[in-house]
Amino acid sequence: MSRPLAASSLSSSQPKSGWARSMQLWRAFASRHGESDRYQRSRADIDHLVEGRRGWHLLVLALLTMLCAVVCVVATSHGAVSLPYDTLLRLLALKLGVGSPDALPAAAEAILWSIRIPRVVMALLVGAGLAMAGAALQGIFRNPLADPGLIGVSSGAALGAVFTIVGLGWLLPQGTTAVAPWLLPAVAFCGGGATTWVVYRLATRDGRTDVATLLLAGIAINAISGALLGVLIFLADDAQLRSVTLWMLGSLASPPSQLLLWVGVPIAVGATLLVRHAEALNAFLLGERQAGHLGVDVGATRRTVVVASSLMVGAAVAFTGIIGFVGLVVPHLLRLIVGPDHRLLLPASALLGAALLTFADLLARTIAAPMEVPIGILTSLVGGPFFLALLLRARR
């Protein structure tokens, strides 16, 4: 079979020496078999590659942790009232019982511990939660465009929040925040949980969940929530309308520090569950059927990932409103750089999401100080074009 091909390629060329002829024959053979630029790897090479991945994982996580730490310090220092780094150090020392409070600016201590730090921690938690949940949902649905909004958690939370502002606003004319600061987040969280549950139930029959039905049910439930949201907005008065709009745009404005626990615990629980399923998520990338063949309990894994993600996103959205694009862009960007292995992707997404949202919040409260730009505007304004750039680059 190879003889006629080699002969024809020889006959069309100039007379050659024996060595050149044999090289030409070899090249014709090699290019036909595609061996020219290919080489074999030994067993030690493969061992080396597998071991090398672990080092690479640690390096990436260390770099992202450093980035996160730097952003934290900068974000703690800057704001409506600036706290220089030496002041930060002295305040920290004071907290540890070293040094004296003399010569520190008035109120610096109060600003740091009851305004700046809770806000930075909130940004870290919410950013980490949104990005990690986004990474996990994209993995489980094998869809780079999956985001927490898709399974109804955001629109459900929005419905809960707006219902609290408008509906309960009539019952409690002095405003719900004055009565109980936890009421709005609580109702929003329940709203997010309820819609996710409805979407998931609709897609499950006989214990089997159909992903296509799940996504379509998500779209339908989002549309229905949107309509109900419209009704509530239509009924709202001007002051309520302003609160509703601001909530929808998202804000990390100084949360009372006791509320941080209510954000932190669900996000930590969700993150733990997701990390434990990282390798199963990797198997999902081969396809659901293939994951099942590899011994992954497909139904249980999908249930856990959906519940954990909506827990994290529900907790985040309930306290901060809608913050778009973090859950979509961060995992996408990281996948381009570090690959799709969820054992690295999940923690890396959490770190980069935390750093990114803390930085975005720093911008939100400083670019138009003393005014605050709603953070949802910033993330979407930067995230949208960035995502488009990624798309166009990937198509090239």
Place this chain on the structure above:
Amino acid sequence: MDLQAEDLVLRRGGRALVDGVSFELASGVVSALVGPNGAGKSTLIALLAGDERPCRGVVSIGGATLASMRPRALARRRALLPQQNAVSFSMTALEVVLLGRYPYHEGIAGPADRAAVWEALDAVGMTWAAEVPLERLSGGEQLRVQAARVFAQSVGAEGGGVLLLDEPTASLDVAHAALVLRLARSAAARGAAVLVVLHDLNLAARSADNILLLAQGRLIATGSPAAVFTERLIATTWGHPVAILVHPQDQGPLVVPLDPLASHPIAPPTPPNAQVMS
């Protein structure tokens, strides 16, 4: 490890896709599942793998029914290469094959896992692609990587395990098709019960000890290639005339499709050395 299928029935939309199929795959034996398009070959594979639950009948591996086994324990006993394999998010060949060891480790691949991965990649001649994202490989190369994942999964399976390959040669050239079937043969030598779905009857006759002929959801013939591949049975099952010659190397049946529209009669039985036919 042996696999028993007893009286399997699967109905979808009032139509029986698999209709009362019983057979046994013995350890160390390579069986080929053949049949016309739509005969129910892939459905039968899905039943054997536990993807689908039969409406009636039982599949058991090594005496334990599929339903009684936890997913991970099942994955240590049976490996399956499906017909369609699409990988999301540009995984590298190495990452794909490493996942074949998922049933055997807790998150981190140990020395035995890495050895199995290298062995499988080397066997299909794809070690060079370890770091290449799968979507940059050709269709045949992707199939070889997926086959390597399945072979890596079957290494160290309990009692040799069960290996199910659904059209593993579909996008492979003649040399690589033979390579994959040789690997199936060596898995059988380690004690695996192997079932390969094949469309090429000659490939089936060369590579399998045992042929299962499926048509319209029923098992209509089983036995050695020489016993199953007769002109009459193939012609009636596929609705296409064939001639059975004698293969010059192994003296087994050589199936030659004939032109159904040709008016001249089929040539009389050919003597064993029939090179003139080509």
